Amino acid sequence: MRHVISILLENEAGALSRVVGLFSQRGYNIDSLTVAPTDDPTLSRCTILTTGEKDEAEQITKQLHKLVCVFRVSALLEEAEGGLERELVLVKLYTPNRSIRDEVKSLADIFHARIIDLNAEIFTLEFVGSSAESDNFIETLGKIVEIQEVVRSGLVGIAKGSHFMKP
Amino acid sequence: MEKLNGAQQVVRVLEDLGVNLIFGYPGAAVTDIYNELYDSKIMHVLARHEQGAVHMADGYARSNGKVGVAIVTSGPGATNTVTALATAYGDSIPLVLITGQVATSLIGTDAFQEVDTMGVTRPVVKYSFLCKKPEDIAKNLRKAFYIASTGRKGPVVVDIPKNCQNRNYLFDYEPKSDVSIRSYNPTVFGHKGQVKRAASALLSAQKPVMLIGGGVVQGDATGEAYKIAKKLNLPVISTLMGISGYPTTDKQYLGMLGMHGLYEANETMHNSDLIFAVGTRFADRATNLVSKFCPEAKVVHIDVDPASISKTVGADIPIVGDARTVMQQILDALDEIGKEPADLSEWWQKIEVFRKKNCLSYHKSSDMIRPQEFMETLNMVIKELKIEPFITTDVGQHQMFSAQYLDFDKPRHFLTSGGLGTMGVGLPAAIGARFANPKSPVICITGDGSFQMNMQEMAVCRKHKLPIKVFILDNSVLGMVRQFQSVFYDERYSATNLDGNPDFVKLAEAYGFKGIRVKDSAQLENTIRAVLQSPDEFILVDVITDINTKVMPWQRANGSMIDMMLNDEENN
Numbered sequence: 151m152r153h154v155i156s157i158l159l160e161n162e163a164g165a166l167s168r169v170v171g172l173f174s175q176r177g178y179n180i181d182s183l184t185v186a187p188t189d190d191p192t193l194s195r196c197t198i199l200t201t202g203e204k205d206e207a208e209q210i211t212k213q214l215h216k217l218v219c220v221f222r223v224s225a226l227l228e229e230a231e232g233g234l235e236r237e238l239v240l241v242k243l244y245t246p247n248r249s250i251r252d253e254v255k256s257l258a259d260i261f262h263a264r265i266i267d268l269n270a271e272i273f274t275l276e277f278v279g280s281s282a283e284s285d286n287f288i289e290t291l292g293k294i295v296e297i298q299e300v301v302r303s304g305l306v307g308i309a310k311g312s313h314f315m316k317p
Numbered sequence: 318m319e320k321l322n323g324a325q326q327v328v329r330v331l332e333d334l335g336v337n338l339i340f341g342y343p344g345a346a347v348t349d350i351y352n353e354l355y356d357s358k359i360m361h362v363l364a365r366h367e368q369g370a371v372h373m374a375d376g377y378a379r380s381n382g383k384v385g386v387a388i389v390t391s392g393p394g395a396t397n398t399v400t401a402l403a404t405a406y407g408d409s410i411p412l413v414l415i416t417g418q419v420a421t422s423l424i425g426t427d428a429f430q431e432v433d434t435m436g437v438t439r440p441v442v443k444y445s446f447l448c449k450k451p452e453d454i455a456k457n458l459r460k461a462f463y464i465a466s467t468g469r470k471g472p473v474v475v476d477i478p479k480n481c482q483n484r485n486y487l488f489d490y491e492p493k494s495d496v497s498i499r500s501y502n503p504t505v506f507g508h509k510g511q512v513k514r515a516a517s518a519l520l521s522a523q524k525p526v527m528l529i530g531g532g533v534v535q536g537d538a539t540g541e542a543y544k545i546a547k548k549l550n551l552p553v554i555s556t557l558m559g560i561s562g563y564p565t566t567d568k569q570y571l572g573m574l575g576m577h578g579l580y581e582a583n584e585t586m587h588n589s590d591l592i593f594a595v596g597t598r599f600a601d602r603a604t605n606l607v608s609k610f611c612p613e614a615k616v617v618h619i620d621v622d623p624a625s626i627s628k629t630v631g632a633d634i635p636i637v638g639d640a641r642t643v644m645q646q647i648l649d650a651l652d653e654i655g656k657e658p659a660d661l662s663e664w665w666q667k668i669e670v671f672r673k674k675n676c677l678s679y680h681k682s683s684d685m686i687r688p689q690e691f692m693e694t695l696n697m698v699i700k701e702l703k704i705e706p707f708i709t710t711d712v713g714q715h716q717m718f719s720a721q722y723l724d725f726d727k728p729r730h731f732l733t734s735g736g737l738g739t740m741g742v743g744l745p746a747a748i749g750a751r752f753a754n755p756k757s758p759v760i761c762i763t764g765d766g767s768f769q770m771n772m773q774e775m776a777v778c779r780k781h782k783l784p785i786k787v788f789i790l791d792n793s794v795l796g797m798v799r800q801f802q803s804v805f806y807d808e809r810y811s812a813t814n815l816d817g818n819p820d821f822v823k824l825a826e827a828y829g830f831k832g833i834r835v836k837d838s839a840q841l842e843n844t845i846r847a848v849l850q851s852p853d854e855f856i857l858v859d860v861i862t863d864i865n866t867k868v869m870p871w872q873r874a875n876g877s878m879i880d881m882m883l884n885d886e887e888n889n
Contacts, residue, residue: 159500160500163447163449164435164439164445164447167436167439168439171439171440175440205627208627209624209628212623212624212628213624215623215624216469216622216623216624218443218444218464218498218500218501219444219500220500221499221500317499317500
């Protein structure tokens with residue numbers, strides 16, 4: 151089962167290594183991890199995508215919360231149930247002829263992706279969406295053109311509505 | 318404001334926090350701090366190995382509840398402490414370790430005696446600090462003490478680079494400041510509704526049992542545990558770490574549970590309908606296979622660490638909070654409800670049948686001292702002399718026999734490495750316990766394997782004239798591993814023979830101590846009595862014991878609590 155875990159932690163040296171260390175120490179997977187300072191520069195917000203059983207996710211949450219440098223931990227719900235998640239995808243591909251360029255352009259339009267860099271033969275596309283949408287975008291693109299490089303940011307997530315994660 | 322340099326601030330903070338004793342080993346990266354210790358009222362005990370120093374701080378903390386403090390140098394000094402830190406972490410023991418570090422300008426350059434101490438120790442400490450500037454020192458040390466001694470206790474490392482200790486850089490010293498860490502607020506009080514549910518469950522249970530863990534001892538909650546047990550007439554069982562958390566001579570006490578737990582303890586657990594568990598993490602050695610653990614029992618679980626609740630055994634009524642506070646809340650709730658508890662006489666009748674199995678009985682051998690015989694005799698002589706010694710153990714057969722046979726009516730008197738199972742902790746922990754309790758007798762029960770892992774610390778006993786009594790149960794093998802080999806590996810005794818052992822009596826004599834060897838059952842009692850009646854000298858007793866004795870009862874792996882092998886099934 152897929153779990154998205156949101157963590158609010160001190161923005162200090164060693165804090166991230168404690169979070170990452172906990173995952174390896176206790177044998178949990180990290181499928182993706184993002185971290186950056188928040189509007190309060192003394193705090194960082196981290197989103198981790200992991201897979202495992204339900205009680206494993208519960209245990210991860212508790213263990214994370216136990217870390218001295220961690221303020222808040224919560225498991226983010228799936229979008230239908232109250233969570234929001236986004237991922238940024240950058241894709242680089244060869245566009246050797248006009249018909250491929252046109253096809254890529256129209257596909258980008260359908261997916262609301264942007265072409266952020268191009269020359270005659272190489273397009274770089276930017277796409278923002280959920281993990282499933284990102285997967286779909288990359289897969290569809292791969293069917294019409296050979297993809298050279300994919301960079302995914304990893305998930306960032308936030309709860310819908312009036313649920314706030316604050317210290 | 319007073320101006321002090323970094324090294325002076327280290328010493329001053331320790332003094333301000335009431336530290337009067339530290340254990341350590343100097344080296345290049347801590348020479349400035351040692352220079353300041355030279356004039357301080359704080360006593361420094363020079364260990365002979367950094368691991369020993371931290372085990373001493375650990376024994377000090379276990380035996381009196383204060384934060385143990387140790388100091389070592391960078392690089393190998395720091396890496397030598399890893400086992401001792403992990404030992405303290407495994408049993409939630411509060412201690413602060415100060416490590417020197419190479420100068421900040423050299424960090425990351427593979428400098429002489431440089432190691433990433435924060436990185437190396439991270440998985441085995443509760444928290445750690447690197448002081449990147451001198452101004453961090455006092456603040457971080459105060460936080461370290463606070464973190465080590467609150468919530469679920471544990472070791473904290475403070476890494477101080479050499480240049481931050483610099484004698485020539487003076488800066489303001491904040492004499493006192495309250496510590497608060499915004500992301501760290503351990504829960505003390507239990508949830509009121511949960512407390513009430515727990516109290517009601519206790520009153521209505523037909524076959525309840527109280528299970529106490531190390532949290533009862535380390536959380537100073539023995540008085541409250543006793544009151545609840547007495548009020549409700551509960552049978553009391555302890556984990557290895559919970560031993561001494563309830564008077565073992567009390568008739569409601571059934572002993573230790575688990576892999577080498579007592580028959581009556583494991584049977585009572587298995588047959589119970591309510592487990593009132595306090596300060597235990599339901600470790601694998603305590604529960605056997607979790608899916609077969611106590612099938613009928615509801616579980617009330619009190620622990621200060623939320624992550625320990627429902628980690629292995631699921632809790633029906635979880636209560637996060639300090640053991641002492643929550644148990645007092647439960648006592649209040651019981652008064653408030655004001656109902657008589659269920660009549661447990663039938664339950665106790667059943668338990669008495671379990672007890673009649675007499676699982677600790679054994680056959681004396683005419684030619685060899687059996688370890689059980691040693692334990693019984695030691696226990697008897699201690700009672701006869703009316704002394705209350707602190708007893709430390711190492712790890713192996715002698716540790717389990719100690720846990721099974723010895724009586725402890727006062728908390729913190731049984732010091733053993735339960736979580737990590739560290740061989741070599743016994744002697745240094747005894748040293749720490751003696752420094753913490755300079756008027757109390759201290760006994761170290763060890764094995765010939767374990768003792769050799771830290772026997773260099775006899776030098777500390779010599780230097781400080783510590784009258785510790787060491788009993789080596791010497792069967793010239795690694796008994797616990799051999800026991801496994803004997804039963805599960807067709808007696809293929811791979812690497813468990815300790816051929817090459819020194820003459821322990823002469824070894825004691827080399828340190829200026831009396832050494833005694835006992836081979837004969839007939840001499841055992843008199844020797845033990847004579848040794849315990851010599852309060853002023855360190856004595857090492859080499860007790861030659863039977864090589865084939867196995868620790869029984871012994872749970873079968875992947876079974877339930879009651880899947881046990883018993884002594885009478887064995888031909889020894």
